[in-house]
Every structure is written in structure tokens, then in C-alpha cells.
Amino acid sequence: MNTEEIVTAYRELLEEVSTEADRLGDLYKVHMVCRKGCSDCCSDISLLPLEWFALNEAHKQKPSPNTPEQAAMQPADRSDDRTVEAAAGKCPLLHEDSCTLYPFRPLICRTHGLPLLYLIEEYDSKGQRTGTEEPEWQISWCDLNFTEVTEDNMEEIFDPEDVLNMEEWNTRLKELNRAFLDTPEGRDFNGENRIPIAEILS
Numbered sequence: 001m002n003t004e005e006i007v008t009a010y011r012e013l014l015e016e017v018s019t020e021a022d023r024l025g026d027l028y029k030v031h032m033v034c035r036k037g038c039s040d041c042c043s044d045i046s047l048l049p050l051e052w053f054a055l056n057e058a059h060k061q062k063p064s065p066n067t068p069e070q071a072a073m074q075p076a077d078r079s080d081d082r083t084v085e086a087a088a089g090k091c092p093l094l095h096e097d098s099c100t101l102y103p104f105r106p107l108i109c110r111t112h113g114l115p116l117l118y119l120i121e122e123y124d125s126k127g128q129r130t131g132t133e134e135p136e137w138q139i140s141w142c143d144l145n146f147t148e149v150t151e152d153n154m155e156e157i158f159d160p161e162d163v164l165n166m167e168e169w170n171t172r173l174k175e176l177n178r179a180f181l182d183t184p185e186g187r188d189f190n191g192e193n194r195i196p197i198a199e200i201l202s
């Protein structure tokens with residue numbers, strides 16, 4: 001696959017995640033307090049090279065602002081705000097608690113607020129799994145949404161079919177990222193090392 005095909009496949013994956021996230025948001029709507037203006041999950045994260053490249057392309061293609069109000073929404077023109085947000089550990093793409101690249105937000109941003117299923121495994125510095133015990137599945141959830149959920153009752157509230165299986169999504173994302181690293185654009189990145197979102201604006 002060339003870079004364009006990989007980015008297209010990546011964006012299709014994001015749409016799949018959003019579709020499943022919408023289904024779960026509807027299913028758990030009595031619990032959900034997520035709303036426009038809540039940015040508690042928007043911390044200063046770093047991304048895989050493919051995610052960073054696609055988000056940077058979207059940032060570069062954003063239309064130029066026509067009005068002072070639109071100009072104020074451009075993260076690249078908000079160095080003072082960025083300094084404040086960075087100091088607070090917030091994502092530099094935030095403006096007044098909204099994402100300035102929302103349609104292009106990365107995978108993890110589409111899962112905010114929902115119950116997430118992870119496989120807990122430990123690795124040494126060479127990437128080899130440590131320990132002999134079988135890896136364990138673990139569900140995490142947003143305390144703002146699921147205020148009554150505890151470790152003791154979570155199995156009654158979360159059906160295994162109705163949580164976001166992050167292993168599945170992340171495996172597909174990593175495969176696309178590996179293919180991207182073999183392209184001319186991907187070879188400009190430092191292997192699989194993650195890159196802070198803030199570098200898009202630097």
C-alpha cells in the first residue's frame with residue numbers, strides 16, 4: 001500500500017471506532033454525562049507516526065481563517081493559550097474546551113468516556129513478555145460517567161460485548177502504522193517512537 005491508501009485505511013478504521021463508540025454511547029446513555037465543553041480527557045498525548053502524520057495533514061489543510069473570530073480558533077496562532085494548556089497538561093489542539101481538529105481526532109480520542117477493554121501484559125526493555133502468568137483482561141471506565149460502577153459490580157453493568165475492545169483496534173492501528181513506516185513519508189519518522197501532538201503546532 002502507498003501512503004495515500006494507508007491513510008485512507010486509517011481513516012476508515014477511525015470511522016469504525018466512532019460507529020461502535022456511538023452505539024455504546026447510546027447503550028449507556030443513562031450513565032453518560034459527556035458533552036461538548038467537557039475536555040477532561042483531552043490531555044497532552046503523543047501519537048504513533050501514522051496518527052501524527054494524518055493529523056498533521058489535516059492541520060495543514062485547514063482553510064485559512066476569514067475573520068478574527070476564526071483566526072482565534074486556529075491553534076497555530078494561539079501560542080499564549082498553548083503555553084497555558086501545555087502547563088496544565090492539556091492537549092494543545094483544544095480551544096475553549098473544544099477540539100479544533102475534531103473530525104480528524106485520533107483513535108484514543110474517539111473512545112473517551114466509554115468502558116474500555118485492555119489486555120494487561122508486562123514487557124521488558126527488549127519487548128519480551130515478562131512473567132509466566134496468563135495476561136489478564138481489564139476494563140477501565142470514566143468515573144464522571146459511571147459513578148456507580150466499582151470493581152465489585154462492574155461485571156453486572158458491562159457486558160463483554162458492550163465495551164470497546166482496545167486490543168482489537170490497537171492491533172489494527174499498529175499494523176497500519178508498520179506499513180506506513182515503510183513508505184517514503186514514514187521513513188522520515190524515528191521508527192515506532194511516539195510524537196507529541198504539540199509538535200504539529202511547532
Ligand code: SF4
Pocket residue numbers: 041042043045091092093094098099100101102105106109197
Ligand atoms: S486531539 Fe482533540 S479530542 Fe484528542 S485530546 Fe486533543 S483536543 Fe482532545
